[in-house]
Amino acid sequence: MMDFKAGEDFISTLRARRSIYHLGKADVKDEEIESYLREIFSSVPSSFNARAQRILLLLGNQNLLFWRDLVPAALKERYEDHPEAEDAWTKRRGLCDSFSKGNGTILFFSDSKVGSGLKETFTEYEPAIDRFLAQEVGMDEYAMWLGLSKIGMGASLQHFLGLETAVRAAYNVNPDWVLDAQMPFGSIEKAPAVKDRAQAPEHFRVVK
Ligand SMILES: Cc1cc2nc3c(=O)[nH]c(=O)nc-3n(C[C@H](O)[C@H](O)[C@H](O)COP(=O)(O)O)c2cc1C
Numbered sequence: 001m002m003d004f005k006a007g008e009d010f011i012s013t014l015r016a017r018r019s020i021y022h023l024g025k026a027d028v029k030d031e032e033i034e035s036y037l038r039e040i041f042s043s044v045p046s047s048f049n050a051r052a053q054r055i056l057l058l059l060g061n062q063n064l065l066f067w068r069d070l071v072p073a074a075l076k077e078r079y080e081d082h083p084e085a086e087d088a089w090t091k092r093r094g095l096c097d098s099f100s101k102g103n104g105t106i107l108f109f110s111d112s113k114v115g116s117g118l119k120e121t122f123t124e125y126e127p128a129i130d131r132f133l134a135q136e137v138g139m140d141e142y143a144m145w146l147g148l149s150k151i152g153m154g155a156s157l158q159h160f161l162g163l164e165t166a167v168r169a170a171y172n173v174n175p176d177w178v179l180d181a182q183m184p185f186g187s188i189e190k191a192p193a194v195k196d197r198a199q200a201p202e203h204f205r206v207v208k
Pocket of ligand 1: 017019020156157159160192195
């Protein structure tokens with residue numbers, strides 16, 4: 001018999017995950033977070049089980065340095081020649097400040113070399129491999145986001161652009177790794193507003 005009670009618990013877990021932008025320091029050891037996130041990471045599937053996903057976990061002072069120094073410097077450079085983007089920068093400065101107060105940040109990458117290898121080996125699937133890699137990184141992101149939410153930690157998914165060069169230099173990251181997103185996490189300092197989840201009929205169709 002199907003266990004729909006367990007299904008309801010699962011849906012509650014999904015619903016509890018939100019984008020949390022106001023972070024503080026949760027009372028948890030770095031080692032506990034690290035091993036928890038490692039377990040989640042190793043449970044996420046990948047196409048052909050090729051494991052092209054890569055993670056860089058910034059904890060403690062490295063999280064502070066990332067959001068206080070590295071990201072603002074990279075963004076300033078990006079917006080320097082675009083004074084009209086000053087507004088965007090001002091908004092992001094507030095986010096950087098909040099994220100710097102959290103426990104850590106997960107940086108998500110795909111290893112493009114694994115992708116090239118898959119294209120050579122599975123020629124029939126060559127046109128789909130880039131899509132597969134993007135999906136895999138998205139699965140990592142969602143799994144970790146849910147996992148953090150499940151233990152009471154707040155997180156959000158960020159796509160700050162133009163960070164690759166600074167990230168590669170700061171953490172000696174393999175040039176084949178393509179940065180997809182950043183996930184700052186910490187204690188929840190402000191509850192998120194309710195968001196519209198309504199579905200139009202054409203968003204989910206059933207044909208029997
Ligand atoms: C693929 C993807 C990319 C996103 N990129 C960003 C982003 O760059 N910055 C941000 O603040 N939120 C980003 N979000 C978060 C969404 O805006 C957010 O999940 C959505 O509004 C629903 O709100 P909730 O997360 O509180 O449920 C992204 C979400 C997804 C799924």
